[in-house]
Amino acid sequence: MRNIVLICSAGMSTSMLVKRMQDAAAQEGYEAIIGAYSVSEISKVGPSADIILLGPQVRFQLASIKKQFPNKIVDTIAMQDYGRMDGPKVLKTAKELLGDN
Numbered sequence: 221m222r223n224i225v226l227i228c229s230a231g232m233s234t235s236m237l238v239k240r241m242q243d244a245a246a247q248e249g250y251e252a253i254i255g256a257y258s259v260s261e262i263s264k265v266g267p268s269a270d271i272i273l274l275g276p277q278v279r280f281q282l283a284s285i286k287k288q289f290p291n292k293i294v295d296t297i298a299m300q301d302y303g304r305m306d307g308p309k310v311l312k313t314a315k316e317l318l319g320d321n
Contacts, residue, residue, distance in 0.1 A: 222252040224314050225265050226297070227285070228275035230258050240307025250315070266292065271314050273297050293317050
């Protein structure tokens with residue numbers, strides 16, 4: 221069971237993307253907990269994450285979050301995938317980064 225954490229400004233705009241990622245994971249039989257959180261919650265949710273993906277609106281915090289969690293996979297969600305709310309594509313990216321292809 222993977223724990224995929226998505227971070228955005230307030231945790232709200234990413235909730236639709238989370239739903240689409242959950243649907244894609246269910247269709248694939250990929251076991252994952254996927255959640256959206258505000259950047260202010262990172263210290264609470266980061267330690268249990270397998271991967272932390274940042275929304276485009278907070279990508280400027282990438283270096284800071286990588287420094288805070290040096291043993292975690294931390295990356296940004298492609299702006300195009302985020303804008304399209306392409307859950308299957310973002311899930312695929314997360315799986316690739318995790319080595320779960």
